Amino acid sequence: MLGLLIINCAGDTQLAHSIYTYISDRIDNCHTFVSIKEDEIEIDRAELKLTDEEVKMLLDSFLQSNPELEGYKVIKFENIYTVGIPPENAKLELLTCEMCGYTTPFYEELYAHRWAHGI
């Protein structure tokens, strides 16, 4: 389904701004369909006719062009892409959905997931 797509940077507003600039430069020069709010970027995908693969490619190429962001990963859930470092080197602490057992290292991801259950 096309519609609003969100890129969440897990509280990193500086990272969000870099991604916003990177994406805008490539797909939305006039800053009409891509907007930023604190650590979240919103993309009006219907207007831009962006596919999931194109969004993932944009984020992956952004990470690859920034060597200092090594270890950062893009995790997609529904229409939310979370960009951050999964805490796998630290003590891996997975958050678990109490309804179905789904696990994720990201709080944002878990909240988004719970939404899907209608909680």
Ligand SMILES: [Zn+2]
């Ligand atoms: Zn669940």
